[in-house]
Amino acid sequence: MSATDGVVRIALLGCGTVGSQVVRLLQEHGEDWAARSGARLELVGIAVRDVSAPRAPWVPRDLLTDDAEGLVDRADVIIELVGGIEPARSLVLRALRSGRSVVTGNKALLARHGPELHAAVEQGDADLYYEAAVAGAIPVVYGLRESLAGDNVLAVVGIVNGTTNYILDEMSTRGLDFADALAQAQELGYAEADPSADVDGHDAAAKAAILASLAFHTRVGIGDVPVTGIRHITAEDIAAAQAGGHVMKLLAVARRTDAGVAVRVHPALVPETHPLAAVRGAFNGVVVEAEAAGRLMFYGQGAGGTPTASAVLSDVVAAAGHAMRGGHAPRESAYAQLPLLGPDATPARTQVQLRLADRPGSLAAVAGIYGEEGVSIESVHQQRSDDGQARVTITSHAATEASLTRTVERLVAESRVQEIISVTQVEGSE
Numbered sequence: 001m002s003a004t005d006g007v008v009r010i011a012l013l014g015c016g017t018v019g020s021q022v023v024r025l026l027q028e029h030g031e032d033w034a035a036r037s038g039a040r041l042e043l044v045g046i047a048v049r050d051v052s053a054p055r056a057p058w059v060p061r062d063l064l065t066d067d068a069e070g071l072v073d074r075a076d077v078i079i080e081l082v083g084g085i086e087p088a089r090s091l092v093l094r095a096l097r098s099g100r101s102v103v104t105g106n107k108a109l110l111a112r113h114g115p116e117l118h119a120a121v122e123q124g125d126a127d128l129y130y131e132a133a134v135a136g137a138i139p140v141v142y143g144l145r146e147s148l149a150g151d152n153v154l155a156v157v158g159i160v161n162g163t164t165n166y167i168l169d170e171m172s173t174r175g176l177d178f179a180d181a182l183a184q185a186q187e188l189g190y191a192e193a194d195p196s197a198d199v200d201g202h203d204a205a206a207k208a209a210i211l212a213s214l215a216f217h218t219r220v221g222i223g224d225v226p227v228t229g230i231r232h233i234t235a236e237d238i239a240a241a242q243a244g245g246h247v248m249k250l251l252a253v254a255r256r257t258d259a260g261v262a263v264r265v266h267p268a269l270v271p272e273t274h275p276l277a278a279v280r281g282a283f284n285g286v287v288v289e290a291e292a293a294g295r296l297m298f299y300g301q302g303a304g305g306t307p308t309a310s311a312v313l314s315d316v317v318a319a320a321g322h323a324m325r326g327g328h329a330p331r332e333s334a335y336a337q338l339p340l341l342g343p344d345a346t347p348a349r350t351q352v353q354l355r356l357a358d359r360p361g362s363l364a365a366v367a368g369i370y371g372e373e374g375v376s377i378e379s380v381h382q383q384r385s386d387d388g389q390a391r392v393t394i395t396s397h398a399a400t401e402a403s404l405t406r407t408v409e410r411l412v413a414e415s416r417v418q419e420i421i422s423v424t425q426v427e428g429s430e
């Protein structure tokens, strides 16, 4: 939608952690954003669920409305920060189909209904901006969608959920238990409205799907991303990782191989020397490997009201600029349509910790299982305990997920293996 009178009318849907900071930054710096976009930005309304609920003091109460649809219809650019699927989906579709550009931080919506949203973009000749949806303030959407449009991305490996990184970091550095660390992350505004989306990895999976779609010009939805969260990670797992020179991180991994694209989210051991090991607290870090550019690292605040509002406002400035001067954001690019790989073809590495009867032939039996499943072993560490058992840590080279799973199943069935203590993916040192 073009702005004929030099004014771009902005509607904000949702005024929570991020939305309230968007209001503040619009008020404090609106003149700068106007100079940069060439338009006067006018916030014409803020759709909320309850107009009488307490608000941050800077939120103008006279702009509050509970008529979100009516507000969409009288704006040029819609900022959607309600979250969740409905009514966000219907409101975003209404805006796009009527030619209004949308700025959203809603990764769940994008990862579940991306094709429908992109079709609405085409239908309404509108634009869809979503920098805030992945890694908060970090310009990784722009990086993949625009900066790397002239390169071929080979892999994207990242810490894209601030809440879980904060929890794992607090557990490992301050010895906090899981529940306390999660409560702090909620208090600090990092967690989703339902924090199980963070803890069980679904938020990271949505972001992984968005990143993979952009990186590989292939439609990837959240249903294509196998996910394991961090709920089962214990203080002992973290201590064992540290003892082995690793840091435990929840990673989103998207790789292109000769066969297609593999995308997944899971906790992983990252060597202490790897750049992602240094990503602490609620910070995010995304390593992108591209054919010509080589390795790039994006790092910064991936969650929290103000950092995320920065990403929203960069998109608002772009949308307003296009409304004033013409032009469009890039459209969906899914021309490559690479096959999505299942576990049979997905490459992975694991570290297995197990307790073994300390008698002749035990280790050979274990090594035999790895060999028979075609999984090559990178290293084996054995410690003898007082009870006559051996604690063995076996790190594999890359193999398919399916062969690694079969290896573990056979280890469980092997009588000389007393207990499988943990099975964790390994990233970054091969």
Ligand SMILES: NC(=O)C1=CN([C@@H]2O[C@H](COP(=O)(O)OP(=O)(O)OC[C@H]3O[C@@H](n4cnc5c(N)ncnc54)[C@H](O)[C@@H]3O)[C@@H](O)[C@H]2O)C=CC1
Binding pocket: 013, 014, 015, 016, 017, 018, 019, 047, 048, 049, 068, 080, 081, 082, 083, 084, 087, 105, 106, 107, 108, 132, 133, 134, 136, 189, 190, 191, 192, 193, 302, 303, 304, 305, 308
């Ligand atoms: N908090 C963060 O660090 C980040 C959040 N995001 C995304 O930004 C979006 C907003 O997140 P937050 O501000 O943290 O959530 P929030 O839960 O603090 O705010 C959402 C607001 O929308 C309101 N709302 C719910 N239904 C509504 C409706 N029908 N009409 C109007 N308002 C309604 C809620 O009452 C709440 O105030 C979500 O999609 C989230 O995934 C993205 C990046 C970072």
Ligand SMILES: N[C@@H](CC=O)C(=O)O
Binding pocket: 133, 135, 136, 160, 161, 162, 163, 164, 190, 191, 192, 198, 203, 302, 303, 304
């Ligand atoms: N809940 C998310 C917020 C940002 O997307 C997170 O913790 O990263």
Ligand code: NA
Binding pocket: 131, 132, 133, 134, 135, 136, 137, 138, 139, 140, 141, 311
């Ligand atoms: Na971002």
